[in-house]
Amino acid sequence: MDLGYNILSGIIPTWFGEGFPFLRILILRSNAFSGELSVEFSKLGSLQVLDLAINDLTGSIPASLGDLKAIVQVYRKNKYILYGGYHYYEERLNVYMKDQILTYTKTLSLVTSIDLSDNNFSGNIPNEITKLFGLVVLNLSRNHITGQIPGTMSNLLQLSSLDLSNNQLSGTIPSSLSSLSFLGFLDLSSNNLLGVIPYTGHMTTFDAIAFTGNPGLCGPPLPVKCSGDDDKKQ
Template structure:
């Protein structure tokens, strides 16, 4: 059902689920719908594409989106649908979907696409954690709203996600490092929010440029030109290095101290306990020194003789 780009107004009817239980595509974008989103999503078991962008919807994003069973599972079976004949041409199922910064037309693979687009509305509140239970979701666009709170850590559960747009909101906190595990993510927009801290520029995150993160005064580190302070940039690595170096230094100092104490105390204890042992100890030391001196002199004589023989030759 595509009713987009019209002059429809009022609240979105709640009876879509009951009246159209097999509905797979619902497009109401670019109209004048307002009010809270109160669809009965528990009835829409087959819905794969929900496009409500560019309206005047408000309130919180409903946690009941997690009831969309067709999006909660990965779509593996491709169903290419054709409808009847008209003037010797088939009507084929097709749809334009905004994916990866461009409008893509899907026909033969449309049944594999799952998408939720709530952009350009007046939604407020946090991103519900329940939305990260839609494990088969390919496209998620919540941009240009008034969404607050943090990006859920569980966003990394959406392993099929190809496009994620959270730009132009009021999101706060840090960017979850777990986003780098989304290997299928080809388009990411987090610009124009209130995000802060070091960008987790590792793994798959290194495929995105500075435009992904601009407009967040609190963000720093690559790929942005803003350098992080020492406390932020190397917080974890500094702690690890400091702990490692501290442990090494402590061990070194302990070894030196024990060696020094042993060298001083052992002779003292020997002399103190029994004077005869002291005589034996020092005689032993004298013999070692005498042998070292004799060895050094021999080596000196041998070197001298070699020099004379070399000069004669």
């Protein structure tokens, strides 16, 4: 279901969860929806793509999103998408990342995405999201999210794009992120992160732009030395 780029407003109906049990794609981006995201979304058991970007949604990100069953599972078969058990249909999907749009024309069983960017979400990133083992794209950028990046983010072994930029995240960057071998896009810029960047493993593939705007961060690839670096060389 694609209702993006309209002038729809109000609260997203809570009956979405029970009313569309076979819904695979929900795109409501670039509208004027407001209010909090209902926990009923977790009842969308077939949902693989959730795009609510560029709205005016508020409140915390529901921990119940971790119950989206279709994203928890990692599928590796079926060339076509099965809608409601009635027919097959090959889908074309655009995934929005900073300054670029990725278009997928292959099976959605290999593309699972959550985009909640450009809203007014607050609170912490719920640990439950890191149980969505089939997640490929996660974009929570340009919100008011606080707290730390969950160390369990490394559970998302299929993740290829992670954008947490322009929030109010604090604490250190979990060293476990370096184990995400499929991660091709990372943006942690413009937060309140601090400490030494865990520049090891797969993290060495990212440029400084992924970490800029965090005054407390130091070490490669940023041109900011960490305190004690000179002492270690002596």
